[in-house]
Amino acid sequence: MRSNTFFKKAALLCCGYGLMSDAVIVPLTTSILKDFPGTGEVLINFIIGGSFIFSLISALVTGRVIHRFNKKNVLLFGTLVYSIASFASAFAPNIAFLAVTRAIDGLTDGMVGVAVVLAISELFGDPLERNSMLGLHWTAVSAYGVALSLLSGFLCVYSWRASLFSNILSFITPLLIWIYVPSMPPRETAVRPAAANGSHDKAKEKLPWLWISFSLLAALVLNCLSNVFYFTADFYVAERALGSSALTGAFTAMSTVGGAAGLVFGRLYGKLKNAFPVMMFAAAAAGTASLAFPIGALWICFFHIIIGATYTLGLSYYQASVVERIHSAKSGQILSFFDVTSYIGLSSSAYVPMVVALFTGSESYVTCYIPISIVLLVFSGIYLLLLLHARKKD
Numbered sequence: 001m002r003s004n005t006f007f008k009k010a011a012l013l014c015c016g017y018g019l020m021s022d023a024v025i026v027p028l029t030t031s032i033l034k035d036f037p038g039t040g041e042v043l044i045n046f047i048i049g050g051s052f053i054f055s056l057i058s059a060l061v062t063g064r065v066i067h068r069f070n071k072k073n074v075l076l077f078g079t080l081v082y083s084i085a086s087f088a089s090a091f092a093p094n095i096a097f098l099a100v101t102r103a104i105d106g107l108t109d110g111m112v113g114v115a116v117v118l119a120i121s122e123l124f125g126d127p128l129e130r131n132s133m134l135g136l137h138w139t140a141v142s143a144y145g146v147a148l149s150l151l152s153g154f155l156c157v158y159s160w161r162a163s164l165f166s167n168i169l170s171f172i173t174p175l176l177i178w179i180y181v182p183s184m185p186p187r188e189t190a191v192r193p194a195a196a197n198g199s200h201d202k203a204k205e206k207l208p209w210l211w212i213s214f215s216l217l218a219a220l221v222l223n224c225l226s227n228v229f230y231f232t233a234d235f236y237v238a239e240r241a242l243g244s245s246a247l248t249g250a251f252t253a254m255s256t257v258g259g260a261a262g263l264v265f266g267r268l269y270g271k272l273k274n275a276f277p278v279m280m281f282a283a284a285a286a287g288t289a290s291l292a293f294p295i296g297a298l299w300i301c302f303f304h305i306i307i308g309a310t311y312t313l314g315l316s317y318y319q320a321s322v323v324e325r326i327h328s329a330k331s332g333q334i335l336s337f338f339d340v341t342s343y344i345g346l347s348s349s350a351y352v353p354m355v356v357a358l359f360t361g362s363e364s365y366v367t368c369y370i371p372i373s374i375v376l377l378v379f380s381g382i383y384l385l386l387l388l389h390a391r392k393k394d
Contacts, residue, residue, distance in 0.1 A: 004180060008123070009133065011176035015075065015116040016141035018082045018170065021105045022049060023148035024163060031160035036095040047099055051106030052343045058110030059343075063336020066115060067329055071122065071184035072177065074115045080174040082108035083167070090164035114336050121323040121331070122184050128266050131320045135265025138312045142259025207330060216341050218277070218379055219318045223345025224352065225372050226284050226311040229291060229304060230255045231350040235365045242297060254301045258308025265316045274387050276317055281380035284310040289373035292366055315342065 085104035124130040287306035
């Protein structure tokens with residue numbers, strides 16, 4: 001039994017491999033352009049990072065319809081199609097073929113991203129175990145980002161096709177799902193007979209739209225602002241004359257190291273509950289504000305670990321909250337909204353310094369972190385007021 005439980009968890013954690021597919025392709029840009037000269041900037045940008053557009057679409061569709069299907073079959077289909085498409089991309093005869101396989105990667109990423117969280121919520125009934133698995137899921141995603149980037153960069157020395165050929169490893173995921181993940185048929189088939197007798201609790205299906213709307217806004221802010229340094233670190237290093245771009249790689253890697261905080265999410269959330277977002281936004285604000293001061297490289301690494309930790313904990317927190325607050329018949333749809341919010345936040349991060357410059361008149365990448373930290377602190381304050389109000393009400 002323990003062995004099966006271990007492999008069941010391993011199968012679900014392997015689903016994060018596809019969510020970091022960009023980590024394989026990003027180091028290959030110049031190598032791909034050498035083999036396919038004349039490729040337009042729009043097309044190569046789509047191949048590198050544009051597949052998230054398809055992830056948005058598939059996440060929304062999956063969140064809407066997944067409760068009609070067996071979640072094991074959705075995971076199996078998504079991970080298998082991803083594995084086939086990503087592996088086939090190594091044999092791309094032309095740039096158009098590569099673009100199509102990347103679009104398929106995006107579609108399956110959005111599908112699996114929603115399905116795996118719902119699978120975790122259904123297979124792990126104990127709140128501590130469920131929340132620990134959600135934290136582990138995002139820790140695994142971060143680990144895949146590090147491992148795949150390093151592996152792809154190493155293999156690219158020989159050939160960009162060799163890097164993409166490494167996607168053969170992704171076939172492990174559908175194999176584990178097929179063998180070890182139990183069937184998860186639609187829950188509605190068990191609910192409808194009770195509903196027909198008038199005993200189904202309709203109140204539980206009523207969506208708390210005020211909480212959902214504010215949480216989506218807060219998640220968007222956290223996803224966007226906690227990734228600003230990650231995407232603009234090279235400019236920050238240049239402005240402060242800290243060294244070469246090699247240092248940039250060390251700084252950005254710290255964000256992924258911070259993802260290890262997901263390992264303790266279950267216990268942290270269990271202890272803090274509604275106070276969790278207060279601490280999360282406050283920590284993100286403190287870590288971000290520190291970057292505006294003339295601190296050394298080691299301190300920058302330390303504070304970026306904190307920022308990276310709050311990003312991973314934030315993803316885990318909002319997904320755990322949806323599972324706890326939203327009726328199972330609607331949770332997939334709401335989770336898809338949070339997935340879309342995450343994609344939008346990530347894609348917007350690099351443009352934040354431009355927006356700050358527009359309002360402040362300063363184009364400094366160093367000073368932009370003060371306004372960013374203030375916004376994060378405001379959300380921490382709002383969550384604190386909501387917490388105090390709820391306690392006073394009780």
